[in-house]
Amino acid sequence: xxxxxxxxxxxxxxxxxxxxxxxxxxxxxxxxxxxxxxxxxxxxxxxxxxxxxxxxxxxxxxxxxxxxxxxxxxxxxxxxxxxxxxxxxxxxxxxxxxxxxxxxxxxxxxxxxxxxxxxxxxxxxxxxxxxxxxxxxxxxxxxxxxxxxxxxxxxxxxxxxxxxxxxxxxxxxxxxxxxxxxxxxxxxxxxxxxxxxxxxxxxxxxxxxxxxxxxxxxxxxxxxxxxxxxxxxxxxxxxxxxxxxxxxxxxxxxxxxxxxxxxxxxxxxxxxxxxxxxxxxxxxxxxxxxxxxxxxxxxxxxxxxxxxxxxxxxxxxxxxxxxxxxxxxxxxxxxxxxxxxxxxxxxxx
Ligand code: SF4
Numbered sequence: 250x251x252x253x254x255x256x257x258x259x260x261x262x263x264x265x266x267x268x269x270x271x272x273x274x275x276x277x278x279x280x281x282x283x284x285x286x287x288x289x290x291x292x293x294x295x296x297x298x299x300x301x302x303x304x305x306x307x308x309x310x311x312x313x314x315x316x317x318x319x320x321x322x323x324x325x326x327x328x329x330x331x332x333x334x335x336x337x338x339x340x341x342x343x344x345x346x347x348x349x350x351x352x353x354x355x356x357x358x359x360x361x362x363x364x365x366x367x368x369x370x371x372x373x374x375x376x377x378x379x380x381x382x383x384x385x386x387x388x389x390x391x392x393x394x395x396x397x398x399x400x401x402x403x404x405x406x407x408x409x410x411x412x413x414x415x416x417x418x419x420x421x422x423x424x425x426x427x428x429x430x431x432x433x434x435x436x437x438x439x440x441x442x443x444x445x446x447x448x449x450x451x452x453x454x455x456x457x458x459x460x461x462x463x464x465x466x467x468x469x470x471x472x473x474x475x476x477x478x479x480x481x482x483x484x485x486x487x488x489x490x491x492x493x494x495x496x497x498x499x500x501x502x503x504x505x506x507x508x509x510x511x512x513x514x515x516x517x518x519x520x521x522x523x524x525x526x527x528x529x530x531x532x533x534x535x536x537x538x539x540x541x542x543x544x545x546x547x548x549x550x551x552x553x554x555x556x557x558x559x560x561x562x563x564x565x566x567x568x569x570x571x572x573x574x575x576x577x578x579x580x581x582x583x584x585x586x587x588x589x590x591x592x593x594x595x596x597x598x
Contacts (some may be wrong), residue, residue, distance in 0.1 A: 254288040257290065257427055258326055258427060260327070262322040262323070263309065264320045265281075278557075279533070281482075285483075295469075295474045297464065298462070298549065299467060299477070300506075301506070305482070310348075313429060326346070327345065329342065344370075348430075367386045367418060417452070427457065428458055431463045450473070460473070467510050476489065479506065483592065488559070488567045497563075497566070498579050505525040507586065508582055510585065536557075537556050538552050539552045
């Protein structure tokens with residue numbers, strides 16, 4: 250077992266409930282976007298977070314960045330409890346965290362040149378000397394594959410891939426340790442996607458960065474992550490090393506999610522997939538017991554009554570399923586992903 254001081258980030262029983270507006274005399278209702286999530290991230294590691302839309306993965310990232318306040322639970326960054334830390338106190342630590350969002354055209358200010366966008370965080374964090382500012386900006390632009398000639402241009406003068414390079418430069422300009430990457434390539438073409446992912450891997454190696462990589466794209470998350478946490482309706486249902494998850498998935502939802510991935514060449518081969526029926530239940534009215542039971546083909550009476558805890562069933566492989574050790578769902582995943590790996594050569598590291 251790793252000592253807690255070796256983790257850059259620790260999240261314990263984190264919850265975020267959003268109240269739903271109702272009549273004055275009615276019982277309050279909540280959307281349980283994140284509902285008791287715990288994990289650790291080591292320095293230099295990439296933890297991928299996957300799940301369908303509405304699984305709570307983006308809300309989780311926003312809480313870790315302290316952009317929204319948790320309802321309950323704890324967040325430790327560099328072994329400091331930052332959960333309820335005031336913005337004034339947190340300012341010194343904020344420079345050690347960066348973020349890259351999905352849509353760079355929305356996250357970059359259209360009225361700021363590249364130089365102004367990159368200068369802003371330096372000024373906020375007390376770097377005032379013009380020579381030092383210019384040195385840092387040019388250095389960081391080179392790191393992300395841009396140059397001095399881009400300094401005075403505005404975001405609309407760049408392609409989507411170049412805009413995301415600027416957003417990455419802004420995220421790393423203060424030498425952070427942790428970067429939350431929230432679907433950083435979802436809005437880009439496939440060929441540009443691969444360039445940005447490989448840039449992120451290069452920067453991670455050079456700067457010893459730790460990533461929390463949030464995505465619904467399983468090919469991308471597999472390419473990027475050392476470990477992966479699978480979320481379903483606000484909970485982690487499985488967490489394991491990437492190869493272990495793709496080779497030996499144990500939770501029926503993980504198997505269904507991973508086996509729903511499209512082949513790069515559609516119809517090239519017939520592959521057995523694990524199908525789930527129905528839509529996810531409403532996050533306002535979650536089912537008793539296992540949240541996945543109304544859609545799970547392995548469900549039993551126990552599943553309807555008791556919520557399964559997230560338990561370590563193999564070394565570093567945690568699963569929240571009463572039947573994890575008696576059912577074998579990994580065969581739905583292995584063949585498909587062997588084929589995807591063979592075909593998606595553009596993503597090889
Ligand atoms: Fe399916 Fe039961 Fe496991 Fe939930 S606990 S995933 S319903 S088998």
